[in-house]
Every structure is written in C-alpha cells, then in structure tokens.
Amino acid sequence: xxxxxxxGSHVSVSEGALVLLRCNYSSSVPPYLFWYxxxxxxxxxxxLKYTTGATLVKGINGFEAEFKKSETSFxxxxxxxxxxxxxxxxxxxxxxDKLIFGTGTRLQxxx
Amino acid sequence: xxxxxxxxxxxxxxxxxxxxxxxxxxxxxxxxxWYKQDSKKFLKIxxxxxxxxxxxxxxxxxxxxxxxxxxxxxxxxINSLELGDxxxxxxxxxxxxxxxxxxxxFGPGTRxxxx
Numbered sequence: 001x002x003x004x005x006x007x008g009s010h011v012s013v014s015e016g017a018l019v020l021l022r023c024n025y026s027s028s029v030p031p032y033l034f035w036y037x038x039x040x041x042x043x044x045x046x047x048l049k050y051t052t053g054a055t056l057v058k059g060i061n062g063f064e065a066e067f068k069k070s071e072t073s074f075x076x077x078x079x080x081x082x083x084x085x086x087x088x089x090x091x092x093x094x095x096x097d098k099l100i101f102g103t104g105t106r107l108q109x110x111x
Numbered sequence: 112x113x114x115x116x117x118x119x120x121x122x123x124x125x126x127x128x129x130x131x132x133x134x135x136x137x138x139x140x141x142x143x144x145w146y147k148q149d150s151k152k153f154l155k156i157x158x159x160x161x162x163x164x165x166x167x168x169x170x171x172x173x174x175x176x177x178x179x180x181x182x183x184x185x186x187x188x189i190n191s192l193e194l195g196d197x198x199x200x201x202x203x204x205x206x207x208x209x210x211x212x213x214x215x216x217f218g219p220g221t222r223x224x225x226x
Contacts, residue, residue, distance in 0.1 A: 009129035032211045043115070043201055044154075052210045086154060094211030097142065097167055101154040 002027045002093050005092075006102035010110040014030055014110050019078040021105045023065075023091030026072065031093045033074040038104075050074065061085070081109045114138050115218035117202050123224045124192055131220045132187045134202030138182075141142070143178060143185040144203040144215060154201070160185055161208040197225045 007022040025031055032051050036044040048059025055067040067078045074091060086109045091102040115136045124130050136143060144167075159167040160179040162174040174190045189196060199222050203215040 034214060036217075038152075041220075043219045044203075045217070046214045049214055090154065096169075096211050096212070097144075097159050097161075097205075098156050098206050099154075099215060104152045104154075 002031065002095065002100045004091050004093050004100055004102035006091050006105050007103055009103065010043075010108065011105045012108040012110060013081045015083055016080050019063075019076070019081045019085065019107065020093075021076040021107065023074045023076065023102060024072050025074060025091070025093045027093055029095050029096060031095055033065075033067060033101045034092040034094070034099065035059065035063070035074075035076050035077070036092060038090065040053050044090065047076070049085075083109050083111065085109055115202055115204055115216050117200075117221050118216040119221060120219065121222050121224075123226065125226055126167070126192055126194060128192050128225070129188070129190045130192060130223070131189070132200055132202075132223075134185045134187070134218060136183055136202075136216070136218075137205040138206075139199055140173040140204040140206050140214060141182055142205045142208045142211070142213075143179065144205075145185065145187050145203040146203060146217075148201060148220070150198070158185075158187075160209070166208060192223075192225045194225050197223055 001028045005024045034049045036045040038072045050067045074096040127187040143160045144159045158177045163179045199220045202218040205215045
C-alpha cells in the first residue's frame with residue numbers, strides 16, 4: 001500500500017527566506033509524485049509532478065522538488081518565500097488512479 | 112472558462128435530508144473523481160469514473176451515490192445526511208486512467224454543513 005508522510009503540519013518562514021516542505025513516501029512500485037497547493041477557500045492547484053526522467057522537477061511560482069529514491073523523499077523547496085506563498089501544501093503519491101495525500105503542511109510567511 | 116466547476120459552493124442542511132452536488136469539467140477529460148476533505152484538511156478519494164464507468168469506490172457509506180450522465184459530468188447524491196458528512200467535497204478530473212501519471216484538476220469545492 002502507498003502512503004505519504006509530511007513532516008511538520010506548520011512551517012513558518014520570513015519573507016525572502018528559503019522554504020522547505022518535507023515529504024516522504026512509501027510505495028512498492030515506482031511512484032508518481034505530486035505537490036498541490038490549496039489557498040484559503042479554494043480548490044487544489046498542481047505545483048509540480050514527478051513521473052519519470054529528471055529527478056529535479058521545476059514547478060510554478062518558483063517551486064521545485066527533488067525525487068530521491070534512496071531516501072524515499074520528494075521535498076518541496078523555494079529559494080525565497082513571498083507573502084503570496086502562504087497556503088496549505090499537499091504531497092501526494094499515485095501509481096493507479098488514486099491520489100494518496102499527505103496530511104498537509106500549512107506555510108506561513110512573515111514580513 | 113472554469114475548467115472544473117461545482118455547484119453549489121456552500122450547502123447547509125439538516126440531518127436526514129437528501130442533497131446533491133454537481134460537477135462539470137470542460138477539459139475533455141475521460142476520468143472524474145470525488146474527494147472528501149475533512150475538518151483537519153485530510154483529503155481522501157471517494158469515487159472515480161472513467162467515461163461514465165465506475166472505477167474506484169472506496170469504503171464510502173452507500174448513502175453516497177455518484178452518477179455520471181456523460182463523461183463531462185459527475186454528480187454526488189447523498190441520502191439521509193449525518194453530522195459526520197460535514198466536509199468539503201472536491202470534484203476533480205484527469206486526462207485518462209490506469210497509470211496515475213496524469214495530474215488531476217480540482218474544482219473549487221463544495222462546503223457541506225449538516226446541522
């Protein structure tokens with residue numbers, strides 16, 4: 001069975017600081033990995049995804065994530081946080097039609 | 112044009128009532144989904160349909176019945192609503208089915224409150 005663990009339900013950073021949101025997965029087969037962002041009272045928007053190929057994946061809004069098979073991780077980073085990045089971030093894994101989501105990490109950005 | 116739309120956005124109703132949520136996608140996708148997000152923001156799949164055929168039916172009470180009149184629409188009907196049904200329900204769609212490689216596009220959600 002697949003699962004996702006997001007370490008840290010809340011992460012706070014200052015504007016301009018590095019953002020690091022952690023995601024570890026468990027999968028018996030090569031996984032497809034996704035990061036979604038949810039702004040308040042909105043649906044989920046895809047930030048980036050890893051399927052095959054290059055392990056460093058670039059997404060929208062300056063975010064990127066690196067697939068590390070040896071560490072079963074897919075951490076999300078952004079070099080410089082912006083106030084507009086404040087949202088809930090979800091990591092998800094899939095190898096069929098089901099997206100299995102982590103419990104989410106709320107990112108707060110302070111001025 | 113909205114890619115995945117849901118109606119209504121908010122739904123407040125009393126225990127025991129029956130209600131429906133509608134979802135439409137204009138992306139030309141073959142597969143549609145319903146997810147439930149609870150009060151702790153945890154998201155879990157409920158159902159998926161591929162071209163009107165039920166593919167995934169998670170352990171959801173049979174008071175929940177999805178219906179797909181065509182591949183652009185997936186509705187969710189809930190009978191005998193209970194307090195525990197209060198949640199945000201998201202509809203999503205993806206290009207195809209089978210591998211999990213295709214990203215899913217989510218609607219804005221329907222916040223259901225059962226009193």
